[in-house]
Amino acid sequence: xxxxxxxxxxxxRMGVLTASVLLTLALARLIESPSLTLTLSxxxxxFAFPLTLGIFMTLFAAALTAxxxxxxMRGHPALGEKSTREHVMLPTLTTLVIGASLLLFADTAAWWxxxxxxxxxxxxxxxxxxxxxxxxxxxxxxxxxxxxxxxxALFLILVASLRFAGARLFLLVPAIFLVAGFISLRxxxxxxxxxxxxxxxxxxxxxxxxxxxxxxxxxxxxVQFGLALTGPLYALTMLSMSLAEGAPIRRAAVGPxxxxxxxxxxxxxx
Amino acid sequence: MGGGGVVVAMQSLTLTKDQLQEMAAHVESxxxxxxxxxxxxxxxxxxxIFFVQNQAQSPVRYVMxxxxxxxxxxxxxxxxxxLLGIFHSHPAGPEIVSPTxxxxxxxxxxxxxxxRADGGWRARGFWMENxxxxxxxxxxxx
Numbered sequence: 292x293x294x295x296x297x298x299x300x301x302x303x304r305m306g307v308l309t310a311s312v313l314l315t316l317a318l319a320r321l322i323e324s325p326s327l328t329l330t331l332s333x334x335x336x337x338f339a340f341p342l343t344l345g346i347f348m349t350l351f352a353a354a355l356t357a358x359x360x361x362x363x364m365r366g367h368p369a370l371g372e373k374s375t376r377e378h379v380m381l382p383t384l385t386t387l388v389i390g391a392s393l394l395l396f397a398d399t400a401a402w403w404x405x406x407x408x409x410x411x412x413x414x415x416x417x418x419x420x421x422x423x424x425x426x427x428x429x430x431x432x433x434x435x436x437x438x439x440x441x442x443x444a445l446f447l448i449l450v451a452s453l454r455f456a457g458a459r460l461f462l463l464v465p466a467i468f469l470v471a472g473f474i475s476l477r478x479x480x481x482x483x484x485x486x487x488x489x490x491x492x493x494x495x496x497x498x499x500x501x502x503x504x505x506x507x508x509x510x511x512x513x514v515q516f517g518l519a520l521t522g523p524l525y526a527l528t529m530l531s532m533s534l535a536e537g538a539p540i541r542r543a544a545v546g547p548x549x550x551x552x553x554x555x556x557x558x559x560x561x
Numbered sequence: 562m563g564g565g566g567v568v569v570a571m572q573s574l575t576l577t578k579d580q581l582q583e584m585a586a587h588v589e590s591x592x593x594x595x596x597x598x599x600x601x602x603x604x605x606x607x608x609x610i611f612f613v614q615n616q617a618q619s620p621v622r623y624v625m626x627x628x629x630x631x632x633x634x635x636x637x638x639x640x641x642x643x644l645l646g647i648f649h650s651h652p653a654g655p656e657i658v659s660p661t662x663x664x665x666x667x668x669x670x671x672x673x674x675x676x677r678a679d680g681g682w683r684a685r686g687f688w689m690e691n692x693x694x695x696x697x698x699x700x701x702x703x
Binding site for chain 1: 634638639641667
């Protein structure tokens with residue numbers, strides 16, 4: 292495939308990577324194990340992380356994806372000496388989100404549907420990341436748009452899954468901060484300016500984490516919770532991109548304000 | 562602790578006789594107004610009671626003070642416990658949950674009602690879901 296179409300990844304490497312990750316995710320369902328809760332208790336602070344084989348395998352699958360994506364991207368003829376880290380982030384997060392979502396449906400028929408959908412999604416993300424190395428590639432614009440949309444969808448799914456699983460505040464807040472930060476960092480890097488905007492990513496992560504903490508005790512559904520957080524994430528990344536393009540602050544703020552209003556209105560009306 | 566997560570219906574709630582007496586004393590001191598509070602613990606066993614001020618100051622209705630409620634939630638979170646129950650009194654009866662209680666039940670926890678009976682207070686537990694309720698056994702230990 293690669294000889295004729297250099298913008299597409301090697302079918303062999305794609306197959307090995309996808310199969311390894313899917314096998315790891317599938318094993319999480321097949322093997323049962325007792326759970327171990329890692330706790331840290333300090334005055335006024337209690338952290339508990341329930342470590343099951345399923346969670347361990349999901350983390351392992353994410354690590355496998357990161358290593359595998361690096362291997363896949365190294366085969367790109369146009370990559371040269373460039374770092375692969377920007378192409379590793381979203382696939383790793385995708386694996387994490389698919390794995391976490393599959394754990395929630397481990398004992399239901401929906402697991403197979405989720406697994407099949409996850410397989411297609413993972414393969415699509417690997418290909419899209421590969422294509423975005425070359426801006427002149429035929430499918431570059433679609434891949435870039437797809438990865439951006441996927442990043443927001445992943446955030447929504449992950450945040451809703453954490454809520455559905457009843458994650459404690461001390462686990463929820465750092466998770467939201469990290470995922471929102473990484474996603475905004477990747478999206479801002481995808482905007483074509485080739486910049487790593489750490490201050491904005493950290494700021495967006497903090498804002499999302501703060502909103503998540505504020506809504507933690509509200510009796511809202513996981514989807515409402517996800518929408519209430521995805522709106523600000525989208526709006527703030529949009530604001531950052533507009534400001535980077537030199538738009539005046541008042542004009543740059545209109546779009547994000549509308550997005551947040553719509554997302555929150557949807558969350559309230561659901 | 563918020564709504565919308567995985568809900569496992571509780572079949573019983575365990576509390577000590579002393580905890581029950583504390584709750585009874587609290588609601589007695591506020592009668593004829595309704596009094597309320599939160600029950601926290603682990604594995605269906607109450608370990609801590611929070612008495613929360615009834616902002617409604619009404620004999621037929623309770624609205625928990627939001628600041629006290631938030632402080633209680635934060636304490637529960639910081640100490641690795643779960644919110645297991647919400648209690649309030651019905652000084653003028655009935656012994657079971659009212660239509661208002663059912664309509665306003667937002668948390669997947671046991672709702673304990675303390676109502677007057679035989680010169681004292683009798684506690685009964687209820688689980689409310691989808692506009693319906695069923696009684697939950699209260700195990701009282703020494």
